[in-house]
Structures are given as structure tokens and as C-alpha cells.
Amino acid sequence: xxxxxxxxxxxxxxxxxxxxxxxxxxxxxxxxxxxxxxxxxxxxxxxxxxxxxxxxxxxxxxxxxxxxxxxxxxxxxxxxxxxxxxxxxxxxxxxxxxxxxxxxxxxxxxxxxxxxxxxxxxxxxxxxxxxxxxxxxxxxxxxxxxxxxxxxxxxxx
Numbered sequence: 001x002x003x004x005x006x007x008x009x010x011x012x013x014x015x016x017x018x019x020x021x022x023x024x025x026x027x028x029x030x031x032x033x034x035x036x037x038x039x040x041x042x043x044x045x046x047x048x049x050x051x052x053x054x055x056x057x058x059x060x061x062x063x064x065x066x067x068x069x070x071x072x073x074x075x076x077x078x079x080x081x082x083x084x085x086x087x088x089x090x091x092x093x094x095x096x097x098x099x100x101x102x103x104x105x106x107x108x109x110x111x112x113x114x115x116x117x118x119x120x121x122x123x124x125x126x127x128x129x130x131x132x133x134x135x136x137x138x139x140x141x142x143x144x145x146x147x148x149x150x151x152x153x154x155x156x157x
Contacts, residue, residue: 005069006076006088011112015073019066022059030056069111083155086130088122093154094130097138102153107131 007015034056037049076089086092091106105120107130113121120127126148129141133152141148 004072004074005109005111007073007109008089008112009075011109012070012073012075015066015070015111019063019070022063022066026059027063030059083157085132085134086152086155087132089157091156092130092152093156094150095153097149097151105130 033052037052093104107122108119110121125143138151
């Protein structure tokens with residue numbers, strides 16, 4: 001992986017909290033499940049043991065991935081960002097020109113994206129389409145359903 005990902009302070013804290021939970025709570029549970037299954041007898045025919053070992057492997061992969069993400073993560077100081085164009089952590093007010101619907105999204109890192117709360121990934125087709133544009137720009141954004149034409153009404157932090 002080794003690519004830098006940018007996060008808000010809250011987003012990075014959430015990742016670190018999840019990592020701590022997996023290491024301090026879930027890892028001991030997985031070890032205990034393996035020990036309990038081992039105590040049940042012959043390991044060659046013990047499906048419970050195999051399942052516990054597989055679950056532990058998946059958990060360790062997840063922990064490893066989170067550690068890598070946290071190690072390469074950078075926190076963005078929103079006060080230092082340019083508000084003249086759409087960047088990560090920009091809050092963008094747009095108007096869909098096909099139905100005149102006005103929407104507001106905040107562009108965030110993949111792991112912080114949550115469409116229900118108006119947080120859109122900068123790596124999504126829609127997020128990529130908005131990046132770098134300025135207030136008043138009319139942008140054609142290619143999405144899986146086709147192309148959407150939007151006008152950028154406002155950019156804030």
C-alpha cells in the first residue's frame with residue numbers, strides 16, 4: 001500500500017480507537033477461542049479449532065492493515081486549506097442542473113465517507129469530479145449511471 005491518506009483529527013482518532021480495540025479486546029478473545037477449541041481433543045478433526053484459527057488470521061490481517069493505514073496517515077489542518085477550489089475536507093454546495101436539487105457534501109478520506117451524513121469520499125467518482133473546481137464552475141461528473149451536470153455554488157471549510 002504505502003500511500004499517504006489524509007484524515008481529519010476525528011477520523012484518525014476513530015481509526016486508532018478501532019486498532020486499540022482489536023488489539024486489546026478482540027485479539028485475546030481469538031486466542032481464547034483457539035485454546036478452548038484445542039482443549040476439545042483431536043485437532044485433525046476439530047472444525048471449531050480450524051474456524052478459530054481462520055478467524056484469528058482474519059483478525060491479524062485487519063490489525064496489520066489498520067496499523068499500516070495509521071502509520072501513513074496525515075492529519076490535515078483545515079484552516080490552512082485554500083477555499084477558492086474544491087479540495088479534501090471542503091464542504092461543497094452544488095446544484096444538480098438536471099433536477100435543480102441543491103446538495104451539500106464534505107469531501108473526506110475513504111474511511112471517513114458516510115453518504116447519510118453528507119461525507120463523500122474524494123476517491124469516489126463524484127468526489128473526483130468535484131476536486132479542483134471553483135465556485136460557479138459547471139462540471140460534468142461521470143458516475144456509474146451516466147453523467148451528471150452540477151454547478152458549484154459554494155465552497156467552505
